[in-house]
Amino acid sequence: MTPRTVPAPETWGIGVVGSEAWPVSPADIADETESAVEHLRVLGIRDGGLVLIVSRLAETIHVAPLEMAAGRLDARWSSCDATEGDAFRTASLVRQLSPDAVIGINEMIVNAVPSHTFDEVPVVAVTDRVARDAISSSRWWLRLGPTSAFECEVRAGAHHDADRWAVDQLAGEIVVTNRANRLTPARQLPTGVRGSVVDEPCACGRTTPRVLPS
Amino acid sequence: MNSMVDADRYWEPDVECLPRAELDTLQEKKLTELLPWAYERAPLIRHAWDTAGVTPDAIGSFAAFREQVPFIDKDAMRHFRDDRGDPYGGMLAIDLATPGVFGAIFSTSGTTGDPTLAPFAGREGPTILAREFWELGVRPGDTFVEMLFTYRGPAIHWTMRGMGATPIFVDHDPAELPRLFELCRRFQPRGWYNLSGPLVIALQQMAESGVDIERALDSFRGVVYAGEPLGPRARRRVESWGLELFNHTGVGDVGAATECREHDGLHVWEDTAIIEVLDPEGDQPVADGERGELVSTTLMNLVSPLVRYRSDDLVRYTRERCACGRTHGRVWPMGRKSDEVVVDGQSVLPVDVWPAVEDVPETAAALFQIIRPGRDVDRLRLRVGYTRLEPDLRGRVEDAVEAHLGLRPDVELVDQDVLLRMGPPHKIPRVVKP
Numbered sequence: 231m232t233p234r235t236v237p238a239p240e241t242w243g244i245g246v247v248g249s250e251a252w253p254v255s256p257a258d259i260a261d262e263t264e265s266a267v268e269h270l271r272v273l274g275i276r277d278g279g280l281v282l283i284v285s286r287l288a289e290t291i292h293v294a295p296l297e298m299a300a301g302r303l304d305a306r307w308s309s310c311d312a313t314e315g316d317a318f319r320t321a322s323l324v325r326q327l328s329p330d331a332v333i334g335i336n337e338m339i340v341n342a343v344p345s346h347t348f349d350e351v352p353v354v355a356v357t358d359r360v361a362r363d364a365i366s367s368s369r370w371w372l373r374l375g376p377t378s379a380f381e382c383e384v385r386a387g388a389h390h391d392a393d394r395w396a397v398d399q400l401a402g403e404i405v406v407t408n409r410a411n412r413l414t415p416a417r418q419l420p421t422g423v424r425g426s427v428v429d430e431p432c433a434c435g436r437t438t439p440r441v442l443p444s
Numbered sequence: 445m446n447s448m449v450d451a452d453r454y455w456e457p458d459v460e461c462l463p464r465a466e467l468d469t470l471q472e473k474k475l476t477e478l479l480p481w482a483y484e485r486a487p488l489i490r491h492a493w494d495t496a497g498v499t500p501d502a503i504g505s506f507a508a509f510r511e512q513v514p515f516i517d518k519d520a521m522r523h524f525r526d527d528r529g530d531p532y533g534g535m536l537a538i539d540l541a542t543p544g545v546f547g548a549i550f551s552t553s554g555t556t557g558d559p560t561l562a563p564f565a566g567r568e569g570p571t572i573l574a575r576e577f578w579e580l581g582v583r584p585g586d587t588f589v590e591m592l593f594t595y596r597g598p599a600i601h602w603t604m605r606g607m608g609a610t611p612i613f614v615d616h617d618p619a620e621l622p623r624l625f626e627l628c629r630r631f632q633p634r635g636w637y638n639l640s641g642p643l644v645i646a647l648q649q650m651a652e653s654g655v656d657i658e659r660a661l662d663s664f665r666g667v668v669y670a671g672e673p674l675g676p677r678a679r680r681r682v683e684s685w686g687l688e689l690f691n692h693t694g695v696g697d698v699g700a701a702t703e704c705r706e707h708d709g710l711h712v713w714e715d716t717a718i719i720e721v722l723d724p725e726g727d728q729p730v731a732d733g734e735r736g737e738l739v740s741t742t743l744m745n746l747v748s749p750l751v752r753y754r755s756d757d758l759v760r761y762t763r764e765r766c767a768c769g770r771t772h773g774r775v776w777p778m779g780r781k782s783d784e785v786v787v788d789g790q791s792v793l794p795v796d797v798w799p800a801v802e803d804v805p806e807t808a809a810a811l812f813q814i815i816r817p818g819r820d821v822d823r824l825r826l827r828v829g830y831t832r833l834e835p836d837l838r839g840r841v842e843d844a845v846e847a848h849l850g851l852r853p854d855v856e857l858v859d860q861d862v863l864l865r866m867g868p869p870h871k872i873p874r875v876v877k878p
Contacts, residue, residue, distance in 0.1 A: 233570075234455055236584045236608035243601060244587070244612040244631065251612075251627055280549075287595050288620075290613040297548070297598065306540045308549040311594050322559050323551060326531045 241413065245291030247376050248422060254291050254376065255413035259298075262291075262377060265391035266299035269380045272389070272434075273331045273353045273369070279305040280327055284312045284320055284334035292373055296333065305330075312357075317342035324351060331355065333371055340364040355380060359443070372441055375406040375419045379441055384433045387440030397441055399427050404441050453768070455578035455607075459715055460770045464763070467714055467771055472506060474743040475718065479503055479513075481537065482749035488524045488534025489751055492516055510720070515727070515739065517754040521560060535748045536563050550596050552697075562697075564597060565747045570606025571599050572713055572744075576702035577607060580666030580690060582635040584608025589624065589636040591616050593671060593870035600637060609635070616870060618646030625660040632663040638692060640671040640870035644678055645809050645860075647685070657685045668692045668702065671870035673777070673795045675810050677802040693777045695719070696740025696755035701775050706767045709774025716744045719773055720752075721761045724781050733762045737781055756781045758793065783875040785816050787824045787851050794874040797826065800848035804841050806830045811863045814875045815856075824853040827876075829860030 242256045275281050281300055285293045293309075300307040308327060310320040312334050321343040324332060331353040337360035348354045348365050355371035356362045362370065369381035370388045377395050379388035390397060394410040398418065404425055405418040425443040432440060454460045462470070480500040482489045493499065496514040503509050521533030528534065540547030540563055551559035582588050588609045590600050593616040601611040612633055614624055621643070627633070651657045661667075667682075670692040674682075682689055691710055692702040698717045701710035712719055721736035722729055730736035738757045742750050758778040765771050779793035786792070794814060802810045811829035828841055838855050846852045866872050 234574075236606075239585070239605055239608055239610045241610040242605070243610060244627070246613070246623075249623075251630065253610075285595065286615050287590065287592060288613050288615045290590075290595075290601065290611075294598065294601075301547070304542075306547040306549060308551070309595050309597065316594060319551065319554055319559050322554065323549075326558070326561065327549065 243291060243294075245376070246288045247291075247373075248420070252291060252376055253414050258376075258412050259291070259294055261394060261410055262295035263298040263302065265377065265394060266295040267302050268391070269378065269389075270296065270299050270303055270305070270331075272380060272382050273333070273355065275300065275303055275305045275330055277304040279303070279330040280308065281305060282308045282310065282320070282323055282327065282329040282332045284310045284332065284336075284339065286312050289373070291376060292378055296378075312336055312339065314338040314342050321347045324348065335361045335365065335368070337361055370441075370443060372404075372421075372423055372443065374404060374421045374423065374441065375416050376412070376414070377406065382432065382434040382436070386432060387428045387442040389432070389436060389438065389440055392438035397427055397439055399425070402444070453579070454770075455575045460575060460772065462715070462771055464765070464771050468506075470715055471718055471743065474715070475506075475509065475741070476504065478741075478743055478746075478749060479509075479751065481746060482751050485537035486535050486749055487528070487530065488516060488521060489749070491524070491534065492520070509718075510729075513752050515752045515754045516750070518560060518756065522558070532561050532563055532748070535750065537749055538563075538565060538747050540565060540747075548597055553594060563747050564599075566599075568598070568602050568606075570603045572699065572716055573600065573603045574607050575713065576668075576690070576692070576700070576711075577603060577609075577635055577637070579702070579704050580635045580668070582607060582609050582665070586610070586634040587612055587631045589614055589627070589633045591620075591624070591636065591638060593638070593640060616640065616643070618643060621646055621650065628661060628663050634663065634665045636661075636664055636667040638668040638670040639682070639687075639689070640669070641674070641678070641810070642864060642870060644674075644682060645811075645864070648681060648809075651685075661685060661687060664688075666690055672874065673779075673798055675798040675802040677799070677808060678810065693775070695775065696738050696750070696753055696757060698740040698742040698745060698750055698753070704766060704768040704770065708766065709762065709776055711766065711770055712761075712773045712775050714772045717742055719761060719775070721759060722754075724758065732764070733760055735760055735778055738775070758784070780875075783814070783816070784819060785814060785824065785875075786820050787822070790849070790851060792824060792849065792851070796849060797845060800844040801826075801828055801841065803844045803848075804837070806832050806834065806837055807841055807860075809860055811860045811872060813863070813873060815878050816875045817878050824849075824851050825856070825878075826853045827856045827858055827863070829863040830857055831860055833857065833859075 241253045244253045317339045333355040336357045354368045356368045372379040372388045379390035381388045396407045404421045404423040428440045431437045483500045492514045524534040548564045550562040586609045588604045590611045591614045604611045667687045669689045690703045701712045718741040720739040724737040738755045738759045760776040763773045801812045813827040815825035
């Protein structure tokens with residue numbers, strides 16, 4: 231009873247960026263996982279910790295690196311859908327699991343769950359302005375094209391992996407360009423994030439540019 | 445289906461077609477290995493067995509297993525969780541924070557209460573689902589649409605890549621269908637996991653507005669359908685678009701089952717689980733092919749090793765060899781035991797009502813609910829969704845149900861969009877309290 235083996239596909243998966251189909255390679259995902267390890271550390275995820283990731287299936291190319299990064303940190307992760315219909319499950323898992331961080335909270339979810347749902351969660355990363363304003367001390371999770379940026383505890387703009395991606399502002403919108411090789415290249419790709427790029431060092435000690443949503 | 449696929453039908457031929465006697469031997473070997481593991485590590489299993497005065501060393505055969513091993517169920521897990529403060533309900537058998545273990549915690553959908561945690565540990569590679577995706581006709585180099593209604597971790601896309609296929613991630617949302625069409629034009633996917641009732645309704649509405657659904661979806665060799673039952677009329681509608689549907693269901697929280705191309709029951713993989721089908725009100729097995737409650741025991745999940753788990757699922761089940769050549773059992777899901785209403789001694793489940801509601805043109809989407817104040821009722825009460833309200837519609841729906849079941853129901857009509865808004869994206873609650 232020998233398992234069948236087949237060659238791995240050259241394309242890891244096809245996600246979506248904006249409204250575009252976005253093929254990524256296994257090397258892209260491995261590279262983004264390296265970035266995600268640092269993001270999770272900044273969010274306070276440690277050996278034995280737990281992160282709850284709230285997302286949509288079409289965001290898998292953004293989420294899988296976070297899942298794998300949790301494994302790299304010997305932490306655990308759980309998941310819910312970033313939809314109104316599944317918001318009750320987010321609230322239930324926060325109550326049952328007491329995660330160290332919850333990533334991906336948005337307007338639909340904060341409008342569908344009790345206002346105290348996230349009071350005891352040490353770090354909540356949000357994806358839109360309504361959630362940002364509804365949850366005190368929340369931090370941004372920005373999807374910048376096919377990569378992610380997260381705020382540190384200073385809450386003065388989201389840090390991306392500047393070794394792999396360049397960020398700029400064009401006509402009030404953040405655009406990204408890949409510095410590392412990617413299966414699908416991005417050249418000043420519009421991200422849909424309105425805001426500015428802050429080029430001054432962050433109080434957390436990092437000196438790379440940050441993205442500050444407007 | 446092309447000849448290349450037919451000539452290479454099985455992902456794991458030596459397991460999928462293992463002779464029955466060898467399959468039984470394999471199960472017994474795996475069972476005797478699993479039971480001590482479960483007893484030593486899963487607190488609920490130990491509690492249940494100690495209460496029953498059973499130890500693993502006394503269970504050396506299937507006969508002893510069936511005679512002595514106690515049942516567990518979801519209520520037992522919830523009570524254990526609440527009484528002991530154990531979020532896993534006494535069913536976590538490893539430390540998920542063990543270095544090197546890819547530890548995750550998934551959960552049930554919460555249809556019947558607080559979501560139950562489902563701990564997971566594994567490493568990237570194809571899962572048992574590869575047998576089912578291979579049967580759909582997916583092959584290395586293909587693309588495959590993953591459109592799962594709720595995200596349950598990486599097992600699906602691990603499996604696709606483990607088969608050499610590339611997943612395309614699409615949200616399970618009718619609003620995403622135009623994007624799916626565009627992806628189909630560009631990437632020509634061969635498999636789709638999965639289609640659901642609300643997506644079928646949306647496709648039908650697009651077809652009525654002039655979209656050529658058959659052309660838009662012509663790259664698929666097979667489409668998995670899941671979430672809730674599919675009525676015969678809806679199945680014919682989907683097949684009229686040139687799609688071959690493969691029904692798929694969960695099996696007692698220990699695995700999944702999917703139709704093969706014979707479409708004669710859903711294959712359960714018995715090298716991974718022991719399936720018993722028992723009298724829903726007792727503990728005796730029903731005859732092969734008769735309706736009963738599915739009781740499951742995992743043979744492969746060492747993280748959360750369910751043993752004699754009463755699933756609440758009513759099924760028909762047979763161990764007869766399938767015409768496809770596979771030797772593993774096949775299941776026909778009927779509904780949840782807790783959804784059953786008994787009207788004047790007659791059992792009624794949503795699956796029994798389905799064909800009748802489908803038969804009326806204005807309610808053909810089969811969006812309906814059974815109003816269930818309790819198990820035993822004097823009269824069947826239904827809430828039925830319609831697309832167009834006609835003065836005689838209620839009477840026609842009541843006539844159709846009476847013709848199918850021999851019971852005249854009380855029918856409340858509502859706009860079907862009202863019912864669609866009640867559910868998660870892939871289904872609506874089929875049984876509700878008054």
